[in-house]
Amino acid sequence: MSERAAPLPEIDAEPMIGIIVAFIRSQLEQTGFSRLVVGLSGGVDSATVAYLGARAAGPDNLRAVLMPYRTSSPDSETDALQVVAALGCQSERIDITPMVEPMLALIRGEETLALQVRRGNVMARQRMIVLYDRSAAFDALVAGTGNKTEALLGYGTLHGDMASAFAPIGDLYKSQLRAVAGALGVPREILVKPPSADLWPGQTDEGELGATYHDLDRVLFALVDRRWTTERCTAAGLDPALVAWVAKRVARNEFKRQLPPVAKLSLRTPGIDHLYPRRRPGSRRGS
């Protein structure tokens, strides 16, 4: 009997939540901060991070920042506000439309996917600018909302939504996130709606990626976590075209997961042979 590519292993959400909450507290403690900001889109990822952040730091120490663009779905905002109400955290709404329109006016030409992606990148990076400013104003760290599926597929904007102080859900696949979100009490509407970056009307992640997260995560789990070859994935019943596409995409996006290489010239070079923990003794604020 040939080996079957099993679905992702069942996870028990509670221990994972415990570890992530301790991780967030540890990040705060090591840096000397007590507050967090999170960009709340109305989607499951940022809602999950908001719930985790509220649990780790307390709702008073969490500020959710809603950053709609004029074409953003009104449902996204409704869902985000539901999270704010449920958590009792602080929130603010900052419309990025007037900030991005002058830049978007420069992006002209034949209407192609590349053009849409460029516009999406502008929005993602503008949100990063807002979020980092709000973090300074609120004296807080920016909690990242990227998940493992996005990181591996490079489905995110460098210096945009990928920018953060730490990544609490960065080692959870999208299809594992729902279990964690459910256990945290994230509203059902958010759990069941189709994931979307909401960068243009009608956009859905699965439409854009051309496969369901369920299928993508099975392939990623086999290739990455189990270290299977593409041949073994295929022999185990995974779709050969999808396996090839995913493998290529993971490889092509390695650059998004690493710091830029430094041309080594000196005896000791940051990132090459000047290697320290991110938080060194004495680096904590107020220490």
Added chain:
Amino acid sequence: MEYRIGLAQCVPRLGELDANLELANGWLRRAAAEGAQLTVFPELALTGYLLADLVPDVAMRADDARLAALSREVPGMLVAIGFVEETEAHRFCNSAALLRDGELIGLHRKVYLPTYGMFDEGRFTRPGDRIRTHAVREPVGRIGLSICEDFWHASLPMLQAQDGAGLLVNLAAGPARTPGSSAGLAAIAGWHKMQDTYALLGTVAIAFCNRVGNEEGLTFWGGSRLLGANGSTIAQAPLYEEALLVGALETDDLRMQRYSLPLLADERLELVRREMDRILAERAGLPPPADEDEP
């Protein structure tokens, strides 16, 4: 006779030697109050784990006055604690000191430095080259120290058992993987199986102290344990939480276990050595050692 052992399942502060000496002092006082005769700390308890290039900043000599002072705070108690050692020749090692009343009774330098997967120890510290046991006056036999990954090599605890250890003490900093899945539980179960097996085959008691807390993205899982010489679990600390676990070994158990299950005495070390010599010669492409017994 009862022998009380404390396992300080603590959260060291990364790179903060002075703060960790303070913390260790607090744990020792609590352990003393609970009657511990030996207190074990985790690997690198005085420095934290993910040090990278902080290694020279936190290193100290094994005869450092601060180590001696720490143990003098708890008169009569044995203390096993992990630190970064700098030898006289400026070799930087992940070491464990065994101290009492300010005196260094034993020292172990981590022999197996994991440098694969999420581990990068061999990049920043150098391996030890001794597997020894240490004489103590307690009725537990000699003590064999080891550090975390050392225990993933069965030769080390088995050599220590042969060398007279009645108690194996492992200081660990084990990071969790896939918590909340069967694979994560299996990883912890792997550690437990291994300890159970060493206790059983070595007819030796085991004190395993694993740290907790977070460093960077790593979460250490704790679950420190005390096992009797028959492989039974005497006490076990919770996962992920700080805890001082104090349990009592019944030292007569070692004696009766070794009478009823004389595995160590039956071991044919000369045979092991002969076969080891042959394997080593074969690997090196040398002629096999003379074998007088061969017909």
